[in-house]
Amino acid sequence: MSETGNTEYKQREQLPYRTYAQVNLQQLLENTKKVKALLKPQTKLLSVLKADGYGHGAVQVARTIEDESDWFAVASFYEAKELREHGITKPILVFGFLDDSHVEEAVQRDITCSALSYEYAMHLAHLCEQKKLRLSMHIKLDTGFHRLGIDCDENRLQEAYEEVRQLYETEALHITGIYTHFSTAGSKVAQDEAFLKRQYQLFCEILQCLKEDQIDPGIRHCCNSKATLTNPEMHLDMVRVGLYLYGLGSDADIEYLKLKPIVNWKARIYAIREVAQGEGIGYSRTFITPKPMRIGVVSLGFADGYARCLYASNKVYVLVHGKKTRILGKICMDVMMIDLTDIPEAVVNDTVTVLGCDGEQHISANLLGKETGGTAVEITCGMGKRVKRVYENEEGSC
Incomplete structure (x- = not known):
């Protein structure tokens, strides 16, 4: 025994x-600067802090890279609230749903929510009208991921645009941006590359309609971490980066970008x-x-x-x-x-x-x-x- x-x-x-877990904030800062080196001077960086900064601690991460970031993004209202309570002042986009009970506080704390469907966005607008509030919002378009966003399938693209236009014209909503999310960024499979381009094309078709109607779309963004690296022509006004900030990603990407x-x-x-x-x-x-x-x-x-x-x-x-x-x-x-x-x-x-x-x-x-x-x-x-x-x-x- x-x-x-x-x-x-x-x-x-x-x-x-x-x-x-020992978290090296200096290396976080260095990684962030290497990501920014991929961008044109006018392209904004949205640093993704959801899931408590991918497990590293969202508040400390935000404090470390706030000067290098133009926006932050989180998954929930509570994550955004935590950042505000700890003195983070940069704009914050919430990717997920905003409960009715949090609308007023979101306005007070200057938190931007996402229009995850037309019906959902109009529901929030009606709540704001009743309380005489104006809620900041980015419109999310579903161009093929089939998760969240206004459905921009080719068969209903005009209908999708009408919904987008109505949201821009809704007084209770302050639309400051519009975005989509790619499902196959970085894939070398020809079919996946074609699908990525089609997603981008659908996004641009909506943007073109806004331009023709002389509607300012606000900040246009569609690139996640991988697309930020592989598709610079799609950077538009802002990119959304999470993985690379923390030294995560494929071994090839980490080596190429010299991340740690x-x-x-x-x-x-x-x-x-x-x-x-x-x-x-x-x-x-x-x-x-x-x-x-x-x-x-x-x-x-x-x-x-x-x-x-x-x-x-x-x-x-x-x-x-x-x-x-x-x-x-x-x-x-x-x-x-x-x-x-x-x-x-x-x-x-x-x-x-x-x-x-x-x-x-x-x-x-x-x-x-x-x-x-x-x-x-x-x-x-x-x-x-x-x-x-x-x-x-x-x-x-x-």
């Missing part, structure tokens, strides 16, 4: 948290066990020790956002003293076990890196995302509230 092993403890150096991730996710060794050959580790005994092994119990589990399925991957590893080592057995709610057999210098309270850098070694969000069947952004957005965000201003982040 297993016995308690190395009882040597390392004094905590500075950070007492069981698990924490801004987060290192770490935990600590709670305990060390000496386990005999033939013993099972964790729930269901999915790992049986092939020899006597030194096991570390780490202060991180699936309740912190580290996906349980990662234990089954033969490509995933963690870092201890700059050395790669594997996860043993199923990840528990609050802890997981790792192999310390070949890292004899490891002691209790040592740091374990599960995302980011330790010495010359690096664990990418792309790797973890792929091994969970998802993407890099799902990893950073998934870091739970028990993961303390620690903000640093250091150059040379991994």
